[in-house]
Amino acid sequence: MDIKYWLQDKKNLVFLALVAVLLAMPFVLSLFRLTLLGKFICYAIVALGIDLIWGYTGILSLGHGVFFGLGAYAMAMYLKLEACGSALPEFMVTGGLTSLPAFWKPFASFPLAMLAVAGLPLLLALIVGFATFKNRIKGVYFSILSQALAWAFVTIFIGMQAYTGGSNGITGFTTLLGIQLQNPMNLVSFYYFAVAMLVLVYIFCTWLMSRGIGKILIAIRDGENRTYFTGYDSSKYKTFIYCISAVITGVAGAIYVLFAGMISPKELDIAFSVEMVIWVAVGGRGTLIGAVIGALLVNAMKTGISETMPDMWLYFIGMLFVLVVLFMPKGLTGVFVKLYERGKERFPAVRLPFGRRRSASMRGKGAIS
Amino acid sequence: MDILTILFNGLSLSSILLLAALGLAITFGLMGIINMAHGEFIMVGAYTTYVVQGILMPALGDGYFFCSILLSFLAAAAFGMLLEVTVIRRLYGRPTDSLLATWGVSLVLQQLARSIFGAPNVNVVAPSFLGGSLTLLGVSMSYKRLFIIGLVLLCLLAVWAFLYHTNFGRKTRACIQNRDMAQCLGIRSKRIDCLTFALGSGLAGIAGCALTLLGSIGPTLGQNYIVDTFMVVVLGGVGKLIGSISGALIIGIASTVFEVGSTASIAKAAVLFLVILFLQKKPQGLFALRSRSLD
Numbered sequence: 031m032d033i034k035y036w037l038q039d040k041k042n043l044v045f046l047a048l049v050a051v052l053l054a055m056p057f058v059l060s061l062f063r064l065t066l067l068g069k070f071i072c073y074a075i076v077a078l079g080i081d082l083i084w085g086y087t088g089i090l091s092l093g094h095g096v097f098f099g100l101g102a103y104a105m106a107m108y109l110k111l112e113a114c115g116s117a118l119p120e121f122m123v124t125g126g127l128t129s130l131p132a133f134w135k136p137f138a139s140f141p142l143a144m145l146a147v148a149g150l151p152l153l154l155a156l157i158v159g160f161a162t163f164k165n166r167i168k169g170v171y172f173s174i175l176s177q178a179l180a181w182a183f184v185t186i187f188i189g190m191q192a193y194t195g196g197s198n199g200i201t202g203f204t205t206l207l208g209i210q211l212q213n214p215m216n217l218v219s220f221y222y223f224a225v226a227m228l229v230l231v232y233i234f235c236t237w238l239m240s241r242g243i244g245k246i247l248i249a250i251r252d253g254e255n256r257t258y259f260t261g262y263d264s265s266k267y268k269t270f271i272y273c274i275s276a277v278i279t280g281v282a283g284a285i286y287v288l289f290a291g292m293i294s295p296k297e298l299d300i301a302f303s304v305e306m307v308i309w310v311a312v313g314g315r316g317t318l319i320g321a322v323i324g325a326l327l328v329n330a331m332k333t334g335i336s337e338t339m340p341d342m343w344l345y346f347i348g349m350l351f352v353l354v355v356l357f358m359p360k361g362l363t364g365v366f367v368k369l370y371e372r373g374k375e376r377f378p379a380v381r382l383p384f385g386r387r388r389s390a391s392m393r394g395k396g397a398i399s
Numbered sequence: 400m401d402i403l404t405i406l407f408n409g410l411s412l413s414s415i416l417l418l419a420a421l422g423l424a425i426t427f428g429l430m431g432i433i434n435m436a437h438g439e440f441i442m443v444g445a446y447t448t449y450v451v452q453g454i455l456m457p458a459l460g461d462g463y464f465f466c467s468i469l470l471s472f473l474a475a476a477a478f479g480m481l482l483e484v485t486v487i488r489r490l491y492g493r494p495t496d497s498l499l500a501t502w503g504v505s506l507v508l509q510q511l512a513r514s515i516f517g518a519p520n521v522n523v524v525a526p527s528f529l530g531g532s533l534t535l536l537g538v539s540m541s542y543k544r545l546f547i548i549g550l551v552l553l554c555l556l557a558v559w560a561f562l563y564h565t566n567f568g569r570k571t572r573a574c575i576q577n578r579d580m581a582q583c584l585g586i587r588s589k590r591i592d593c594l595t596f597a598l599g600s601g602l603a604g605i606a607g608c609a610l611t612l613l614g615s616i617g618p619t620l621g622q623n624y625i626v627d628t629f630m631v632v633v634l635g636g637v638g639k640l641i642g643s644i645s646g647a648l649i650i651g652i653a654s655t656v657f658e659v660g661s662t663a664s665i666a667k668a669a670v671l672f673l674v675i676l677f678l679q680k681k682p683q684g685l686f687a688l689r690s691r692s693l694d
Contacts, residue, residue, distance in 0.1 A: 090495040110497045161675070165682045170433050170494045175675060176627045182668040189664040300626070304502050311499065344510035351503020355490055355496045 036236065041319040041363075045232060048322065052225050056218045064221055068289040070329045071224040072282045075231050077309045077325035078318060079278035081236060084307065086244065087271050087314035088251030089168075092178035092303050094279050096183045097151040099298035101192070101280025103187075104150055106293040107134060108143035109203035109211075119200070125192025134193075140207060144284075151280030152273055159269035166265070168254065171183025180300050187295040203287075213287065227285060227324070231278055235318050244386045247271055297368070308347065313355050314363025324361060400457050403538045407656055411544040413651025414551040417644060419624045421554055422602030422641035427632055430575065430595060432487055433498040437628065438621025439508035440600045442469035443478050444607025445616040446512060449523050461526035468550075471608035474599040478508075480602020483593050491592075505621070512618040513646040523611035543612045550609055554602060559640065561598070568574055626671075634674050636684025645685055650674070 036042055052071065056064055076098060083089045110119050111134070120132065136142040158221045162172055186233065187194045194200070207214050238244060249257040250264050287293050296302065305328075313324020328350070335343045358365060419441060426434050451467040459466065482504060490497040525543060532541040562568040573581040574588045582588050600685075606624075610616065627650065635646025650670055657666035678684070 090498070110575060136605040161679055165679055167682050169680065170498060171682075173433070173495060173498060174633055175678070178626050178630055178671050178675065182671045185668045189662055189668075194412075207536045304499075307499065341510070341514065344513075347501040348505070348507035348510070351506070352486060352500045355487065355500040355503075359496070 035240075036233075039236075041317060042236065045319050045322065048319075048326075049225065049229055051090040052228075053222075056221060056396040057351055061214050061217060065217060065289050066333060068217075068221045068224050069170040069286060070326050071221075071228050072286040072289065073306075073309065073329055074322045074325040075224075075228055075278050075282035075285070076306055077313070077321035078228075078231050078235050079275040079282070080306050080310045081315060081318060081321035082247075082278070083275045085310060085317070085321065086239060086248045086251060087268060088254075088308065089272065090170075090173045091176045091270060091272075092173050092274075092300060092307070093178075093180035093183075094275070094306055095300070095303035096180050097155065097207055097276040097279040098283035098286070098302075098306075099183070099187070099293070099295070100150040100154065101147045101283030102293040102297060103200065103282035103288045104137065104146040105278075105281075105284070105287040106200040106203070107137040108140060109206060109287065110200050112206070113137045113202060113204040118194075120202075121195040121198065121200075124191055127192050131193055134205075146278050147280055152275040155273040155276030156269065163265040163268040163272070175299055177303070180298060180303050182301075184295045184298050187298060195294075197295055199292055199296075201292035201294075203291060206288065211291065217289075220285075224285050224289075227281065231281075232318060232322065239318070243267065243270075305347070308351055308354070310361075312350065312358075312361055314361030316360070316364045320361050320363035326361075401503055401537065403536055405659065406652070407538050407540055407544075409652030410648075411438050411548065411651075412649045412655055414544075414548040415606075415610070415613070416624075416627055417602065417633050418547065418551045418554065418606040419648035420557065420628040420643050420647055421551075422599040422606070423628050423632050424556070424635075424640060425599035426596055426600065427629070427637065430592065430599075431494060432491075432596070433494055433501065433636075434482075434487075434599075435498055435602075435625065436482065436505040436508060436621075437603055438623075438625035439505045439512075440475040440478060440603035440608065440621070441607040441624060442616070442618065442621040443475045444510070444604030445523075445611050446516060446607075447471040447474040447522055447604065448608045448611045449516070449616065452523055456524070461519055461528055464526045470606060471604040473604075475604025476597040476601030476609065480593060480597040481602075482600070483596040488589070488592070489598065493542040509618045509622075516618070518618065520615035520617035522615045526611050529612065547609050547612065548566050550605070554605060555644070558598075558602070561587060562640075567591075567594070579683065586639040620628070626658035627667075630671065630674050634684055639686045642686035 048344065053065075055067055059067065078295070080094060081092070083091055083141070106358065122130070137146065158176070162175060167175065188197045201336060203211055207209060239247075246262055246267055249262070250267060254264050283297070309325040309328045310321045311324070312328050313322065315322025335346055354361065406628065422440070423434070423437050426432050426437070447470055448467040451470050452463055455463040455466055482501070486500050487497055490500060529546055532539045533545065534540070538627045562572060570581070570586045571588060571591055573584070574591050578588055581608065607620070610620065631646040631650055632643055633643070635642030653670045653673065654666050658671050
């Protein structure tokens with residue numbers, strides 16, 4: 031990918047500006063707010079993953095919380111074992127276990143736990159993707175199945191209290207590789223780490239979408255059968271991007287644990303999974319910058335509204351779902367692009383700082399449905 | 400537990416699932432709309448029963464329950480009609496979008512219930528004539544559960560008669576089979592859509608009314624059923640009532656059988672995984688409408 035072309039896409043410039051603002055935040059915000067913003071950045075990474083499969087490929091997954099949860103639980107299990115030392119985690123003691131279950135043992139090692147953060151979502155996505163896309167289960171059927179999957183996982187995680195901490199989840203972490211989690215300076219470094227991950231994932235996504243595979247994914251979104259009959263095995267491409275999306279989501283989940291200090295089945299739930307989709311919808315599906323902005327914006331609003339009028343939040347997000355779908359199908363990015371194009375028509379004499387080259391995502395914009 | 404008891408419990412669970420899924424079979428199965436707020440229509444029906452009980456029970460005694468069945472149907476149907484006119488009508492042909500929009504509606508309805516009735520669950524007093532149980536062949540069958548099974552059969556009969564033996568039902572089927580052609584022949588498909596959607600929502604209301612017999616009701620009542628009911632319709636195959644019936648029977652009985660020797664939640668998860676596995680074999684479900692069209 032040519033850096034010059036990358037910089038010619040104005041959306042990437044907006045992203046860089048956003049990153050600059052995020053980098054300055056530790057100097058402005060209190061530690062409490064910074065932790066919150068750290069969580070939102072994890073959500074933004076998730077939104078990028080959702081955008082890859084929904085915005086670009088047209089697969090609506092309502093079960094991405096599972097991947098988020100798997101990554102987060104893998105991280106949490108490692109942190110818990112480090113916090114407990116040689117003792118048994120307390121929920122296992124109350125659950126009646128006398129020794130560490132076999133599947134917990136690998137999580138005592140940091141490299142293995144990190145492998146699991148990416149590996150578990152990858153494995154599950156591979157199985158689910160292979161099982162559904164291969165059989166041409168698509169559209170809303172896939173959505174319903176993914177939702178059922180999330181529901182099944184939540185049920186299992188709550189039901190197996192002695193092994194997973196039940197509905198309380200896993201909490202009570204102290205250190206990561208000997209680094210104090212609650213230390214302010216360390217939190218700031220975690221924050222910068224999260225921002226760095228966001229930048230990395232964003233660049234990876236733009237790179238992926240600028241390649242041939244990005245075009246094929248958009249083609250699958252806009253007309254799967256035509257793509258299929260043109261000779262592309264759409265199920266392979268869908269499984270591939272589904273796995274990528276799952277890994278991104280899992281990694282985001284793992285970083286999230288550092289900020290949240292706990293993980294519970296709530297983060298796997300259907301409600302949370304669907305909320306992820308609305309972040310992307312608000313920002314603008316099919317544009318990566320839209321996903322990032324949507325995730326940050328919706329969560330900032332969530333915090334603002336929940337703190338002032340907790341009862342109003344569900345009304346607000348509910349209406350947001352309806353209004354965005356009905357009146358802003360391309361999200362905020364769509365609105366901005368429209369205003370921008372209109373302005374360019376009205377004032378053709380104004381020279382724009384960069385050329386007219388458009389990204390792949392813009393080319394397909396007419397066909398989002 | 401002996402086999403007959405397990406079978407009866409399974410049948411009872413199936414009847415509840417079917418009652419909840421019957422409305423969905425119409426809106427999703429026949430009209431192709433993913434209504435995530437279906438569970439909340441169940442909740443609307445349940446709370447309607449609660450309100451009707453408060454108003455009519457002193458005057459009518461146990462007779463209030465029959466009024467509440469009717470009123471639950473009407474209340475949920477009214478909500479359904481409102482939803483169709485304001486939101487869903489604009490989203491035909493965009494199924495994933497209608498899914499998201501109706502999810503938003505479901506959140507609003509949940510919060511609405513919480514604001515009006517409070518977050519804690521409320522109880523509905525079941526009519527006294529449904530207390531007690533019938534013992535047959537050593538199986539104790541509570542009258543409540545028998546009543547629900549009867550109610551399901553009645554609803555099924557009504558829906559079947561409506562779809563296949565009324566003029567309106569014939570028009571509905573025409574719209575489902577070929578909307579453009581039906582419009583050309585002078586059928587007002589918009590009106591048909593609206594009323595069919597109201598019918599499906601109303602059936603959810605009846606389900607909610609029936610659920611008040613089995614336990615307390617709360618704002619998240621519908622959420623507990625939404626996954627199950629969708630699985631019933633998907634397993635049974637879209638577009639045929641017989642599919643939903645068999646889907647409900649299979650999931651209901653399988654859940655009860657798995658529950659022997661494990662917990663209810665593990666059994667449900669196991670059934671879901673089995674359904675997903677089964678769909679590998681037949682992605683269209685048990686009874687698929689055959690069609691040569693390609694999306």
